[in-house]
Amino acid sequence: MTHVLELKDVSVALEGTVIVRDINLQLPQGMIGCLLGPSGCGKTTLLRAIAGFEKALHGEIKIAGHTVSNQQMCLPVEKRHVGMVFQDYALFPHLTVSENIAFGLGTMSRADKHKRVQELAGMLKIGELLNAYPHRLSGGQQQRVAVARAMAPKPRILLLDEPFASLDVELREEIAREIRLVLKHDGITAILVSHNQYEAFAMADEIGVMRAGQLLQWSTPFELYHQPACAYVADFVGEGVFLQGKVLDSARVETALGVLGGDELHGFAEGSSVSVLIRPDDVIHDDASPTTARVIDKAFRGAGYLYTLALGDGSQVQSLVPSHHRHAQGEMIGIRIEMDHLVAFAA
Amino acid sequence: MDKAPEGALSSLKTGFSNRLPTLGILLLCLLLSVPVLTILASVTNSSDGVWQHLYDTVLGDYVTHSLTLLVGVGLMVLVLGIGPAWLVTMTRFPGSRILEWALVLPLAMPAYIIAYTYTGMLDVGGPLQLWIRETFELRFGEYWFPQIRSLNGAVVMLSLVLYPYVYLLSRMAFIEQSVCVLEVSRTLGATPFQAFTRVAIPLARPAIIAGLSLVLMETLADYGTVQYFGISAFTTGIFRTWFGLGSITAAAQLAAVLMIFILFLILAEHWSRQKARYHHTSNKYTRLPQIELTGWKRAGAMTYCILPVLLGFVIPFVQLSMWAVDTWHLIDKESFLTLFFNSLELASITAVIALLLGLFITYSKRLRPTLATRGMVRILGLGYAIPGTVIAVGVLIPFAWFDNTVDAWMREHFDIATGLLLSGTLVAVVFAYLVRFLPVSLNTLDAGLGKIKPTMDDVGRSMGLKPLQILRRVHVPIMRGSLLTASLLVFVDVLKELPATLILRPFNFNTLAIRTYELANQERLAEASSTALMIVLAGIIPVIILSQTISRSRPGHDART
């Protein structure tokens, strides 16, 4: 499989301060990647270095097999054939929607431009807006136009900087999924930057979690969720709590929820103390179960309740329970653990 | 919005702009700064006791009179400019649509011409006082009448023609303000007037200060009015020292002191404009809700807005027209047309060059805001506040030196006499105009560019465009309004300019302003009126276009619907 984007030991500094250090990642053709992390983690800086707006301090960046940046050279933005969608969309106020979209279609014939604009407008459902000016559009519409404009010249890779941050919360995931379909339909390789894991999950095939300039893990959303590489990733992605436990043997750990573990080896020494990640979906409500816990809080989540439960030793776990099971605070309920992988870190 | 700091674009870091002629910009700025630097350099020379004489006798007057002018004009333009700007933007009353642009008209009226005109009408021997004396059989001194030729008179004259700068810029700010913040303030219990004083004015403050600083610089540079009124201010002092006391050094030093003072004004203005970046409130616009005024409010608003136009334009215009009709038979019509076209030609050429240079310099500064470019732009900014004659001499000195050096060299090596290549040509005249008026263009374009988000540049670059292509396809169309404003302001300023033209022009070349000045200088005001009127008429159309441009500057705000 060819990689459209390859980063080797890339570091970026802004005004003398190293913001991003030693990043390695690869993104295959047609895949959508996401750099996920809290604000200030360096994800936007890394994206801008990929685009060419910032210069890499060292390391190598390759786009579609061509080196665009290394110790010796740094190809300017306009020669990298990247498309970019900005957080504020940056639509040109003096141009109509169709003129905005056609902006990057330099040498194409008028007919071809028209065709490409129509094609994108169709995919992004903005066909009726083509003659409007940007200031008449809603935020979501502006966002679609910005994506269409960036996609129009068929860039080697599409870069999206916090593309959904300016949208209403309820729109974000919906539009993220739509745009994912459009990108997939067009076979475009893309990388986006986000601080919101749900956007990331809705949009990306591969996600990299960043913290303080470092890439902690680069893998699929499923792996990230179920096999986080470190406690920070486990905590940042999804909900869940850590339970203290003692290693019984190479595959099992004893916790307040009983003995956990399965077939896989966890690699800790027998008898050592570990923290075990317990996701809400690992804890199943089962009235028949001998293990019980006290309900101390519950939050309605539509299809289910997220219960916070106190175990015998006072430690807490969370459980996602279908909403037809209704229990009051203080009630004791039966639970059992159903987990595929034991995720444990040194305590 | 925390990505790229304003003004420091990403291109800086990727080495792209290295290929732009940064050095060229610096050289260009340096070239244009030569006159200013020539004057500043004089500070180190010895002036043989002239300073002591000035200090002992007249310097105190120069300083107090100039400061009085600054404070008086400053306060008066705020009153004349801001109130009407708010009223025509936020309310509707009979005539408000016309006043929107009519309030700008005094900009077409040179200060010295309005001073001539009012003097002709209001002076002791003028028709009004004559009528009073005849009708009531009084002698002078037996009735009260304001003294037109006085410091107060000069304050009024200058304010009447300079307030449009404050009006224009504060109106632009009011138009761009988000209605939401005003509505929020209303929901918090503020009356419309409180919303104006507590929200709108503070938000518009940077624009108001920018307009005010233009006014103050013009006031400091004014020579015609204070000279005509016999006020000993800094500008008149420079001439007196130079010619009366025969000390060009001391005169240049006075000018240098003036410049240093102005530098402080410019820095203050710059500082306020930097703060403006935090003041932009919204990029979503709804139509401005204009309140229909009724009753005494309507009458009050009408009076308030009509008064500046009436005093600053209509009355002097009518008086000039009456004089022009009286003296039309004395006018040499043939040369009249030549004068008109000469004036237009100079104004257009300068406006176009100032626009191109201004765009080139401000865009380079955007791409590469080094200390050197910013410093140079500051020094160039001084030109606007320097009296035209001082600039003219600042141009004469290096040009004549250049010409004579080239001539001497050519004679020595090739036995060819080149004579004066640049001195005494229109090149020198236009160059002096640029030194004087490029700051207007720079300020306007800088502000215009500053409003374009850096991500616009980034989009262009990510689409494979080079900086000049981005300038052409993105910035220029977005800032059309600023481009038009910059060139029109320069155009009107050149039309009105007198002293530099007078000193530097070639043989047999006259302009409307020169003819007006010569006749007025012979105290033949009535005969000067036709050319004065032509200056005003030639300025009106650009001024109206200017006003319309600003009305349309609100995105989605169509001035006519």
Next chain:
Amino acid sequence: MVRKLSLVLLAACSMPALADVNIYSARQENLIKPILDTFTERTGVKVNLVTGAADELIQRLTLEGANSPADLLIAEDVGRLYRAKQAGVLQAVKSSTINDIIPAQYRDSEGFWFGLSLRSRVIIYDKARVNPADLSTYADLADPKWDNKICVRSSSNIYNQSLVASMVSRNGVAATEAWVTGLVANFARNPQGGDREQISAVAAGQCELAISNTYYYGGMLNSTNAAERTAAQAVAVFFPDQNGNGAHMNVSGAAVTRAARNVDEAVQLLEFLAGEEAQAWYAEVNNEFPVRSDVAASEVLQSWGTFKADNIALEQLGIHNAEAVRLMDRAGWQ
């Protein structure tokens, strides 16, 4: 590039041809162009003209140096002609034609400049309130009896400077300063406006006396503006110092520049301007006195009667100009 080219072209168009006479003139276009046109008609020599303020033209001449295109400098007063000579931008002319016509006190002793028309700086008084018998000398204007009764323009004006300079030349700095101090104390208002405004102020009753050049008064008498004519008729001219040195005189004049390349044509023009036709024209168009006694003054001027003119060598006014300015600064003449 295009704009540079067009500017160079523009510049080229406005460069004068070499055989013409090129003039820097402080005398304004409408007061000189007609007679220059007549000169061209008579001689075929083309004249190129730049007008401007004298001091600035002299500055331009100085800076342009040997390459200056100007052949002739025309100034409106002797102070400036003297300054130009001092600045070293003039050259001496030996023309017996001119020397015969123009009296010695109205030209430079070394031939650097020549007066071409005369004006006197006189007292204008309110016919209704001032008895001309009370008027006598310039010195008398400092007498407290004129307290709050005198109007005069700013001391920045060269005619006032020249008047004071002539006094410095005769009486020395201290005596002149005492006189100026007394005069300033008699001002009815802060100095402002031009000479015509002073006359109007007298007519309007703001002051009783004004100091003015004769041609301004003449211009008002002939004005197209009825109000100005009325004002002029309410006042009259008084020539001071008739029992002493005579009324203060000044000249407008011309000089050939040091850089002149068309000296012959320039001198030819000088001679023409000193000639009868031009002299009569000066008198007629601007109410100035001819510099030669064989040409009659205009009717208006004659109606004021003959008077005794001060015959001080006018270069003295130039010599003492800077002293005069400092002295006026000290005496508080704005």
